[in-house]
Amino acid sequence: MPPPTIPKPSRARAAALLCAASVLAVPTPTAQAPTAPAPTAPAPADSRPSWTAAPAPGGRKAPTAEDRSSFYLEGAPGSVLEDKLTVVNPGDRRLTVELSGSDPWISLAAGRVSVPPRTRADVPLTVTVPAGTAPGDRSAAVTASGDGRRVRVPMAVRVAGTAFAALSVEHVRVSGTGRDAVIHYALVNRGNIALAPRLTIRAEGLFGQVLRREAAGVPAALAPGESVRLAERWPEAPRLDRVAVRVTATTPDGTRAAASGAYTPLPWLGPALAGAAGLVAAGAAVRLVRRRRAVRS
Secondary structure, three states, rough: OOOOOOOOOHHHHHHHHHHHHHHHHHOOOOOOOOOEEEEOOOOOOOOOOOOOOEEEEEEEEEOOOOOOOEEEEEEOOEEEEEEEEEEEEEOOOEEEEEEEEOOOEEEOOOOEEEEEOOOOEEEEEEEOOEEEOEEEEEEEEEOOOOOOOEEEEEEEEEOOOOOOOOOOOOOEEEOHHHOEEEEEEEEEEEEEEEEEEEEEEEEEEEOEEEEEEEEOOOOOOOOOEEEEEEEEEEOOOOOOOOOOOOOEEEOOOEEEEEEEEEEEEOHHHHHHHHHHHHHHHHHHHHHHHHHHHHHHH
């Protein structure tokens, strides 16, 4: 009896089995860990200041960036100039601010101001220009301090008037002799503006110039009406010569002043020489008279 034959699978069934094997052979995708949400950027901090202080704008409007950032006042000596400082509190709580001026000319209506939330306070101030003040510009400031913050508001004051420069050198003299000689003099600003003088000292003796140099210790600036007494050591002063000492002051704008004083190291030398000259003259006169008498006889 012949062995039984095993039926061959059909082509369709073989193809189906092959596809199933292929699907099983493909690796399944692994599960991915959940991604963390991207961190959110912190909200930008509010860069606005907690409060501001500035010169008050015109009218009743609040200050803006286009308004003044500093005070500018102008007046003649003896005048009283007025302005206002505005303190703005944009916060939600009451603010207390201390106020002060950097110059004695400045006077504030209040040294402390309390500003309610979301409001402003206008503080009047005056600048009194003293009588006799020299024309020119002066710098100052108003300072506000509070809530851990300090604001300095600059101020420029122009004093009106005609500026004139006047300078004098006075009381030139020399004390001591030889190595101990000292030249003394006074310098006075008789104008209404500050001066920066440069001084030269010269000395002329019987036989020519014995000293020429720049003075030391001269102040860098001399205020209007200010007077200073100065001294200059002169260790190389002559011991016998009679000298005329001249001090000359010059400013950058051309203002010039000078004064002189005499120096005689041996005060008795002059009278002695004069006496000797007198004796010589008297002797010559006696000899002349005798000669004439001899001629007549």
